[in-house]
Amino acid sequence: MAVETPRRVVISARNLNKTFNPSNSDVVIALQNVNLDIVQGEFISLIGPSGCGKSTLLRLIADLTQPSHGDLTVNGKNPHQARLDRDYGMVFQAATLYDWRSVLKNVQLPLEIMGYPASERDRRAREMLELVELGKFAHHYPWQLSGGMQQRVSIARALAFEPSILLMDEPFGALDEFTRERMNMELLRIWEQTGITVIFVTHSIPEAVFLSSRVVVMSPRPGRITQVVDNDVPYPRVFETRETPRFFEKVTEVRELLRDAHLIDEATI
């Protein structure tokens, strides 16, 4: 038997707090005492009702907002340095493609900013489009694609410069159920192929259970982590996985945790 090498901690949060309008009467505690370690190659879902701080946590990791206090490291660095080092790729809820760029040029955008030579930009962008199975659409414009295809382009763009972390903020929230399930399969395939660490914000319980190796259940007012659920539904997960008893049990487990959190929340109001 091979000796398991201890995997590197990619993200580490210690007593992380984020407060909006701290000096104001409408103060919002978005995150309170969040402790979380994420190791390399994990697929982590952040799930919870709106206001639980799941998107805030993602944005803190991305250095798009700064913590009020507490420690957060990304690849062993502070998040600002990690952003400057281009350690992560980000996928937003909307595909946020630039209308004036073709699909290929959109995927090349980060490579352009990072100063890759033209031939390398082209090679990588085409490779990424193949990965998301949109090779034939390189010269289309974003508005010529469906919502699901646009989101795949945005995933290709996030992966183009081979970041070690992929941050996804409800990326499939706007898609219909069928497209969403297909996108889930595709995302898992990419994750398994690349070995990238994924942090995935969602409000869909089946989606979280289907995708992730661990599900971080969060609750609101103040935003905090209720529990982290290890998800031992075996990989590779396929279409039929959703019909297995193990999958069902995990969905139920997460659902009950969310309901309890919600009940506590109701009781305190």
Added chain:
Amino acid sequence: MQVQNTLELPVAQKNWLDRVRYYLPTLLVAVAVLLLWEGLVRVLNIQQFLLPRPSAIFAELMAELRLVGAGESLLFEAAGATLWEAVGGFVLGSTAGLLVALVTARWTIVNEALMPFAIAANSVPIIAFAPIMNNWFGLTNPASKMAIVSIIVFFPVMINTVRGLTMVEPTQLELMQSYAARPFKILFGLRIPNALPYIFSALRVASSLSVIGAVVGEFFGGPRATLGVFITQEAAGFNFARAWAAIIMAALIGISFYLLVLFAERRLMPWHNSMRETA
């Protein structure tokens, strides 16, 4: 000002037959109006100083056209001079508007200090300054008309450009931030392309305004060979068909200028909204 609403060209048609089918009703309306006009003037025996017949106006245009070869057509000379004033003012005013917008959008404080004035100035009838410009630059100097045109054009171009540069979707900016993009790249890679539709809609308005500005500026005085002076002189001499011929020329200049800007827009922004039906 109606011009830019009614002259929106349709999306590129599939073939010439569709094209004919599309323009046919417009053509028929135009022909019907002209026939009705001609008929009414004849039947009701309307005096030519009230309303000349279209055929008389057309005859004047043809007569002037025959003189062009010999270089003796006052009307075409006037049209050329007015076009030069309009285009010169348009280029100066919109260039200044673009540059000032780039600077003000870069420094928020300047922007916040200047924008209220720009918006106020934009709703002032700037044409009222035409006599002043005539005094400053000289009545017969084309620069006096270019000056008034460039001031008229400046404000809509500047205001719209600032809007386009600043009204960027927050997530599109965050995307750039996530790549740690430099401000220079954010300006050229995001803000300016984002502003192009705003800029072009201002330029379309400006193209019509510039011809209006030049002609009205000439009403306050200018060289004989300009459309505004031509119209006032011929009208004063009761040569109404000639005055109308000059009005037609001014209209043709305005429409062509507008179409030229529209054409440039289509070429430079193939991704724009108004073209999406072709997908």
